[in-house]
Amino acid sequence: MPDKDAGTPRVFLYRHGQTEWSQNGKYTGKTELPLLPEGRKQVLASGKLIVGHGKLIDPTKLAHVFISPRERAKETFDLAFADDDKETLEKEGKVTETEKIAEWGYGDYEGMLTHEIKALRKERGLDKEKGWDIWRDGCEGGESAQEVTDRLDSLIEDIHSFQAANMHGEKACDIVLVAHGHSLRAFVKRWLKYPMDFSLQMMLEPGGVGVLSYAHHNVNEPAVMVGIGFPYE
Template identity: 55%
Template sequence: MPDKDASTPRIFILRHGETEWSKSGQYTGKTDMPLTPHGEAQVKGTAQQVYGLGKLIDPAKVAKIWLSPRKRAIKTYELLSGRNDGYEISESLAEWDYGDYEGRLTKDIRALRKDRGLDKEREWDIWSDGCEGGESSAEVTARIDTLLKEIRTFHANRMHSSEPKDIILVAHGHLTRAFAKRFLGYELSFPLSLMMEPGGVGILSYQHHNIDEPALLMGIGFPLQE
């Protein structure tokens, strides 16, 4: 039996398209930035390639859709699907609360922390150190795990069912990577390097049709388009 086939539930996790701050590298948590025209084009390009009947993300196979409450994530789903309904908003998918670091660049955050007498032995790392005035890695973990528990219960009940079982999540740069780490069972501080481009989509699933074997689906064969 293959590790993965069309009957195994999948989680399609998407990062919203480009904003002015994602373009410049500024940390964007609660600030409700709109997509740039290029960001909208990124999502439309993704949709053209992977979303639709018979495509990788087949809406006929999607059972649940959860979105971050930020407008940039909601707009991304609307551009992807052509719909403005049928989804749930989840605070579990909101971007990391950057607190004092909102709108800053990494180099500026590290300089600020050194001015405050922090990080004398190593440079700041959000996965271990969290954000002053914002969230710690433990707090981000707790809210992700709340949604993960719901997803795992849903998938466990449908693992061997013919009913729709795929899930779409739309979130943010740090949050998508944090979610993938937690899905795989890693602490956020675990040195697993992951990347997610604006408008990009990643896939999480399970090996051997087993809810206790979560996996990153590294490669997939795309269906032939007629």
Template identity: 60%
Template sequence: MSDRDASTPRVILARHGETEWTINGRYTGITELELTPRGEQQVLSTGKLLVGTGKLIDPVQLERVFVSPRRRARKTFELLFGTESELAALNKVEFTEDIAEWGYGAYEGLFGEEIVARRNEQGLDTERPWDIWKDGCEGGESSEQATQRLDSLINRIRDIQRPYMHGEKPVDIVLVAHGHILRAFAKRWLGVPMGSPLAMMLPPGAIGVLSYEEHDINAPAFLVGIALPLEEK
């Protein structure tokens, strides 16, 4: 099997930078938090290395940028692409709840151990430990609800990219969002049920890339390793 051709459309996942709740491990969904100074530097460093003409994320190659409406994601978008990005002027930026963080409901702002203790007090999880991928959140989003909104966005993306699988037009797409929902997106991109195990890590400020095998819209794939664009001499 050949390696991915550079002309195959990609979906690039960009997680927002560090926040105070990222540091201490609180579940952060709808709560509006600023990036820490270190979080801003994480994103700026990523942008300096990977975003720009001839770089891995080339604005000229982008057809759409989907951004979570949460403040930390909006700030990350600005740090990656600049406050005066031409992408907005070209109507290529869309702020959408489709990639807002998983709705944690009653678990918003709690630590993992606090959630487990709360559920134990309610007599839940007697047969197996709580698994957010399967069980969702009390008063928040279920696995089925998260699947539905992500699948809807994936269908939109495939409709955009389907006609250009051999590079007829650059149609890369960027998602600027959150660690949990971006990992959920990757699961659904690959057709993995939300409740099925698929170990993934995406640190604050990190970039991930999805694409297709053999230019085939029906063969979505991870790009496990990325070769950076060649430097012009």
């Protein structure tokens, strides 16, 4: 049976490797933290398996790589891609650092744990009817759910500009996003056209990669690729 979705463009979600705060569960927005040795190993392992010529993420088939400006994301890109591939992509203008895919701006909650945030909000007289939900309530002094929605929607428009005319593989135009746990999961919600407060439980391990695409070769039918077929000769 032929693959009815063969050639459809994909969007790869590449989460940065483990940092001290991500390991401890602390909310890390703009704070610059390096990858832990374990985090570097996570990225090197996934990169070795799936990034490279003839592999799942083939640099020669990429239209663009969007990277969060945070150092942990840039380090992840640097580790995952071979030097010559990075040089070629950058020379061709296919690499962009952008706040559009930066981590959620946590504001007053930067560096805190979830239970600490809930306790702080209780002290401030918040959440009397419902417990804090970042997808609905956002962050004091940081970003609201609508602000995150707006910048992610803008990035999705950028991605569509590369992919909309190539739904049947007319031109290789895969996209890679190198970013963070919250922003990438938020991106999935907006990709699927769900409101940010839509209940959709997702997991993305440090150094892990997720994949999005389109159903029926239709840019108006965004989809999650639940199972991935790997290249073969």
